[in-house]
Amino acid sequence: xxxxxxxxxxxxxxxxxxxxxMPTVTSDEQVLIRxxxxxxxxxxxxxxxxxxxxRFVVKEPxxxxxxxxxxxxxxxxxxxxxxxxxxxxxxxxxGCRRCKYCHEGRYNLCPQEKFMATPPTHGAFAxxxxxxxxxxxxxxxxTPYEAGALCEPLAxxxxxxxxxxxxxxxxxxxxxxxPIGLALIQAVIASGASNVIATDIYSLRLNKALEMGATRxxxxxxxxxxxxxxEATNGEGVDVVFEAAGSVVTQRQAxxxxxxxxxxxxxxxxxxxxxxxxxxxxITREYQVRGILRYANSYPQAVAFxxxxxxxxxxxxxxxFPLEKAVEALELADTRKDxxxxxxxxxx
Numbered sequence: 001x002x003x004x005x006x007x008x009x010x011x012x013x014x015x016x017x018x019x020x021x022m023p024t025v026t027s028d029e030q031v032l033i034r035x036x037x038x039x040x041x042x043x044x045x046x047x048x049x050x051x052x053x054x055r056f057v058v059k060e061p062x063x064x065x066x067x068x069x070x071x072x073x074x075x076x077x078x079x080x081x082x083x084x085x086x087x088x089x090x091x092x093x094x095g096c097r098r099c100k101y102c103h104e105g106r107y108n109l110c111p112q113e114k115f116m117a118t119p120p121t122h123g124a125f126a127x128x129x130x131x132x133x134x135x136x137x138x139x140x141x142x143t144p145y146e147a148g149a150l151c152e153p154l155a156x157x158x159x160x161x162x163x164x165x166x167x168x169x170x171x172x173x174x175x176x177x178x179p180i181g182l183a184l185i186q187a188v189i190a191s192g193a194s195n196v197i198a199t200d201i202y203s204l205r206l207n208k209a210l211e212m213g214a215t216r217x218x219x220x221x222x223x224x225x226x227x228x229x230x231e232a233t234n235g236e237g238v239d240v241v242f243e244a245a246g247s248v249v250t251q252r253q254a255x256x257x258x259x260x261x262x263x264x265x266x267x268x269x270x271x272x273x274x275x276x277x278x279x280x281x282x283i284t285r286e287y288q289v290r291g292i293l294r295y296a297n298s299y300p301q302a303v304a305f306x307x308x309x310x311x312x313x314x315x316x317x318x319x320x321f322p323l324e325k326a327v328e329a330l331e332l333a334d335t336r337k338d339x340x341x342x343x344x345x346x347x348x
Contacts, residue, residue: 006126007326007345009062012051015327020063023130028078031133033088036145038124039067039152039179040333040343042246044117048330056119064326065125065345066092066116069139069148079133089148089306090124091135091155091299092116108159108296115294125326125345137303146344147306150313153179153342154302156267157187159295164240164265168192173229173238173257174214176245177205179316179342180267182212184242186311189213193240197232199225199253200245202338208316229257237262244268251275260285267292319343 002022009015025032044064046053072086082088093115095107102110117123139148157180166172172193174184177200185196198209199218206217218228230237237259243250246268254264255278264287282289305311318341321329326345333343 004127005323006063006122007065007323009047009058009064011058013048015048015064015330017324017326020126022128025074025076025130028076029133030076030130031072031079031082031088031136032074032128032130033070033090033136034073034128034347035068035070035124035126036347037069037149038065038345039146039149040065040329040345041067041152042178044123045330045334047117049334053118058119060120062117062119063122063124063126064117064330065123066118067149067152068092068116068124068129069145069151070124070129072136073128076133082133082136082138087139087141087143087145087148089137089139089151089299089303090116090129090131091137092124092152093294094132094135106296108294125323127323127347135299137299139303140307143307144314146317146346147312147314148303149344150183150317150342151299151302151306153183154187154306154311154313155295155298156180156292157183158191158298158301158305160184160242160265160267160292161187161191162298163290163292164242164263166191166193166240166263169194170239171195171233172197173241173254174198174209175225175241175243175250175253176200176247176268177202177209177217178244178337179313181205181242181244182208182316182341183313184244184267185209185212185214186313187305188240188242190305190310197229197238199250204338205341208341211315226253226256233259236260239263240265242267246270248272248275255281258287260287262287264289265292266290313342316342317344320346323347
């Protein structure tokens, strides 16, 4: 059997570049793709550092990476609209297509969903992957592979915007300017937000937030974020708050800066599974709190926004590494948040 290189996680802090069996198309609905770019995600770091995320535990060697784009090599006979040589973005989560959640179009909630780099499904820190053709999206030839890979965090952001039911001309707060927060900035602007306030504790990320369209940025180390946002909104709060930092502190801030009748969308995942919620405040001010899990049905939107240039996430790519240096890529993304935003693994 043909071999390929892949970054395989064997245990905590034990990622190895190895020769593994190259995957093959085994059904008429599958596509073989040569991977060209993969973004390092927080989930990759969690698996690398802790060997698990919640109930998902790495028990067998696992190829990491799920923010990916590449070139079609082979298509199954039933695959429509794709051919060898096509540049594509890959949606990394596929539902079973049979359960009630899949039938409702909420396949991200499918109990049998397979998701790249989530045990037991291998990911895309590899030279090739085989994936379901209906979750592979063609990109224009001129679209960079890295932009295709960034459709994944953009899909998260667009799903959050869709869940929020944000109205045009809304005032929005985005708490946390990591890759998802920066993607949210462009997603809410593309969806009609008129005023975007972004917060973080790293100046690099706040400067990038301004570059990507934020109206105002606040350094949470230097100012009281809650007071500043309330002052900027005449004491009312914002229409929609997106919590994208995944911290208990920013979650609590979200409840304090949302206006009465507004919406909070919890996007980030905290290490803690519980937090205090001001229920009486929620009831008497009638705002709503909504959570999201990844995305469903937002990949076509992400691909379209990327292909037309309406959204451009490439400025948040700060570092690039070849596959052979995947360990260095993970280490940098984890330990140097003051200088790294989106770290990309690229393959020629």
